[in-house]
Amino acid sequence: MSFETFNLHPSVMAGVRALGYSMPTPIQSQVIPPIMQGRDVIGLAQTGTGKTAAFVLPILQHLRQNPRKRIRALIISPTRELAEQTCKVISKLGSKTSLQSVAIYGGVSMEQQNRGLRSGAEIIVACPGRLLDHLWKGTISLSELEILVIDEADRMFDMGFLPDIRNILRCILHKRQTLLFSATMPAGIRRLVREILHNPVTVQIGQTLPAKTVSHALYPVQQHLKTTLLKEILRKTRTESVLVFTRTKHRAARVAQQLIIAGYRVASLQGNLSQNQRQAALTGFRTGSIKVLVATDIAARGIDVLSISHVINYDMPESTDDYIHRIGRTGRVDKNGDALTFVTDADAGKIRALEQLLDAPLERLTLRGFDYAKLVSDKEPRYSQRPRRRVVRRQEIGKQMATK
Ligand code: AMP
DSSP states (O other): OOGGGGTOOHHHHHHHHHTTOOSOOHHHHHHHHHHHTTOOEEEEOOTTSSHHHHHHHHHHHHHTTSOOSSOOEEEEOSSHHHHHHHHHHHHHHTTTSSOOEEEEOTTSOHHHHHHHHHTTOSEEEEOHHHHHHHHHHTSOOOTTOOEEEEOSHHHHHHTTOHHHHHHHHTTOOSOOEEEEEESSOOHHHHHHHHHHOSSOEEEEOSTTSOOTTEEEEEEEOOGGGHHHHHHHHHHHSOOSEEEEEOSSHHHHHHHHHHHHHTTOOEEEEOTTSOHHHHHHHHHHHHHTSOOEEEEOTTTTTTOOOTTEEEEEESSOOSSHHHHHHHHTTSSOTTOOEEEEEEEOGGGHHHHHHHHHHHTSOOEEOOOTTOOTTOSSOTTOHHHHHHHHHHHHHHHHHHHHHHHO
């Protein structure tokens, strides 16, 4: 299938060409036709599949037919980064249409957003909290909304945004076309779908499996040696951009600090940063001045950097869904990627679940020359103390129990 089969207007096709897309991705082939017919659609696809253009192109095609300088399409996004990214895709794909979009998210001045809204944007890409602020203040009206997109619905559910989304939906009671994109379908989202979509077409793009362009490997290692192993892997591996995931924001900050000391160009992306710091980290990573980004799951949502060569799970993700989300950042359209996961004995259950999902055993790798038996990690006083103290305490408790 080619883009020509969609019969998009030449001004919209100009955007497709400007971005250099030659063939639609599977999600685009399957959702663009029903969206253009006005159907409600559920797109089960993860980040990296081309899902943004899959809803942006039909929106541009629809809105350009009858411009009105009112808000006619709303895309609800879980994070400001994803909102910004989606706006960028809209402005690139819509560069030859006169349609404009505005990103609406918290942490920046409302007045600046009001100016964008007053300039006649027909598409808004909004995070739920700030959108509600605008709706309550009357600076945004959805009374003429024609298309509603709920993007990364499962992530919004995870982040606790469902009540906000329901409040937003109370402001759009009239008939409109609704599109919902999600990598997975937790029960809360299934309920929402039943309530707000009418006779939807469901398109599923291998959402439960990671892209085939990603190779997976496990690195068994003791917790206290993870940072030393990470540094060794970075030293010995050819990488372009590396995204490292940690379980907590404190760990993200600490690992980033250790890598900076070791001489790498690194930033951390975690909840404790100001908006400016987040933006600087993301821009640096996108432009290549920062080679390693250390992030938590939530902070990393919406990162869109095509050349991420390696995703390193410093900590095993909580669920297989999180694993897929994390590694969705590498091995994107036509590129290969590597997913390396550091695992400790405590991760055995999660590894089993992951291997079940992938339907294959995962390769266990060891780094040649690395001292896995080392009792303490290099230059990390915090680690050198803690694990030993904990082990001693457990042994003592064990002894006490044995003597009782
Ligand atoms: P998304 O899943 O929307 O985040 O898209 C992932 C990446 O794929 C983005 O960098 C897009 O620019 C790119 N992409 C989207 N559609 C196509 C296409 N038809 N051909 C090549 N790349 C694409």
